Amino acid sequence: MESATQKLKNSILYLAFLYAVLYLLHTFILHKLLIGNQPLRVKKNPDRPLRFRSDGTFKILQVADLHYGNGAVTRCRDVLESDFKYCSDLNSTQFLKTMLEAEKPDFIAFTGDNIFGSSATDAAESLLKAFGPAMESRIPWAAVLGNHDQESTMNREELMFFLSLMDYSVAQTNPPAEDFSNIDKGGRKKHIDGFGNYNVRVYGPPGSHLANSSILNLFFLDSGDRETVQGHRTYGWIKESQLHWLRGFGQAFHQGQKQNLDHSHDALIPTSPPALVFFHIPIPEIPQLFYQKYVGQFQEAVACSRVNSGVLQTLVALKDVKAVFMGHDHTNDFCGNLDGIWFCYGGGFGYHGYGKAGWPRRARVISLELGKGKKDWTGVQRIKTWKHLDDGKLSKIDEQVLWEWQSPR
Numbered sequence: 001m002e003s004a005t006q007k008l009k010n011s012i013l014y015l016a017f018l019y020a021v022l023y024l025l026h027t028f029i030l031h032k033l034l035i036g037n038q039p040l041r042v043k044k045n046p047d048r049p050l051r052f053r054s055d056g057t058f059k060i061l062q063v064a065d066l067h068y069g070n071g072a073v074t075r076c077r078d079v080l081e082s083d084f085k086y087c088s089d090l091n092s093t094q095f096l097k098t099m100l101e102a103e104k105p106d107f108i109a110f111t112g113d114n115i116f117g118s119s120a121t122d123a124a125e126s127l128l129k130a131f132g133p134a135m136e137s138r139i140p141w142a143a144v145l146g147n148h149d150q151e152s153t154m155n156r157e158e159l160m161f162f163l164s165l166m167d168y169s170v171a172q173t174n175p176p177a178e179d180f181s182n183i184d185k186g187g188r189k190k191h192i193d194g195f196g197n198y199n200v201r202v203y204g205p206p207g208s209h210l211a212n213s214s215i216l217n218l219f220f221l222d223s224g225d226r227e228t229v230q231g232h233r234t235y236g237w238i239k240e241s242q243l244h245w246l247r248g249f250g251q252a253f254h255q256g257q258k259q260n261l262d263h264s265h266d267a268l269i270p271t272s273p274p275a276l277v278f279f280h281i282p283i284p285e286i287p288q289l290f291y292q293k294y295v296g297q298f299q300e301a302v303a304c305s306r307v308n309s310g311v312l313q314t315l316v317a318l319k320d321v322k323a324v325f326m327g328h329d330h331t332n333d334f335c336g337n338l339d340g341i342w343f344c345y346g347g348g349f350g351y352h353g354y355g356k357a358g359w360p361r362r363a364r365v366i367s368l369e370l371g372k373g374k375k376d377w378t379g380v381q382r383i384k385t386w387k388h389l390d391d392g393k394l395s396k397i398d399e400q401v402l403w404e405w406q407s408p409r
């Protein structure tokens, strides 16, 4: 039989052991986590999944062509003579802060040429400054690359990896290995071209019957930088491997969503949620819009690739894509419709990117509203967009409805 003293001895030994373990952990492990006596910075993550607000809205700010350089010392381009002296990257920073305050978006989408590589001495420093207001705002954000981001000290893979690790970013370098849609018939993970191809799902409002359903899909694609095709220099394009991933994703999503809906009694929920797509370089069909009706301004030749890889056909076949948001051509800011899908430019945002003196820098807002049924939300009902000018009054222009849910007949 164990005596009371024996028990006490055991307890003391146990406590001593515990203390020793904690001490060792503290000295050896924590010590390793300290870099230059600074505690290791861990990425701050937004609450996941992303959700519509309780009032049934979700608002996205598109920032196209921020073109950040080194900050205060990087001069503005194409501003009025009188504005030139006191204008730098900090004006882009201020515009971003102003937009975040004014619109209070739920999500920020940066559509490439976030930094202007050739003006950024250190890519990491430039990225931290460029995305500073987004990180400080704690609003979840994502980014794709343009054709200029990699012209500094990081290649495209490093840039996307860095972006994915920044505070409140939901950007990914590429789809995760377990992504079911990216496995070929032999069960191998397929190579996917580029860096920054990923999907972000947005769920229904907290506490609603859509709280556990993905009701909006956001797709981000890498449209590349520059390529040489048969001796001609041209812009990059979205490759077949990326479109394959997108198609696979669409199919898998439809199947999964159908199963979920079999258990639902609310017939008003659309069978598949609408999708929005974000990439940098316009597709080769965009020039056709010049001869059609568009909302906004078409002021410069579309700098698209010579290669048409069938992006439009793929997006149309997916059926859920309602709108695409692009950048690249800073003085085009229009939305035009191709085969039922809206293609919208953000319009140049950053002051170090080329522009047009006297034509204010601008930003696009995308606003989504849920429909209200008898008892609860019915799914995305309406997608609207408008722009704001950095003209001192933050003028709101070109508001339009991009898509409205029609009950199936």
Ligand SMILES: *[C@@H]1O[C@H](CO)[C@@H](O)[C@H](O)[C@H]1NC(C)=O
Pocket (backbone or CB within 6 Å): 079, 083, 086, 087, 088, 090, 091
């Ligand atoms: C840039 O910012 C400075 C300082 O706030 C301001 O005085 C100037 O008017 C801005 N320039 C432009 C073109 O917005």
Ligand SMILES: *[C@@H]1O[C@H](CO)[C@@H](O)[C@H](O)[C@H]1NC(C)=O
Pocket (backbone or CB within 6 Å): 208, 209, 210, 211, 212
């Ligand atoms: C969503 O999931 C949570 C956690 O599993 C559960 O408590 C809640 O009832 C679910 N809501 C709906 C509407 O299914």
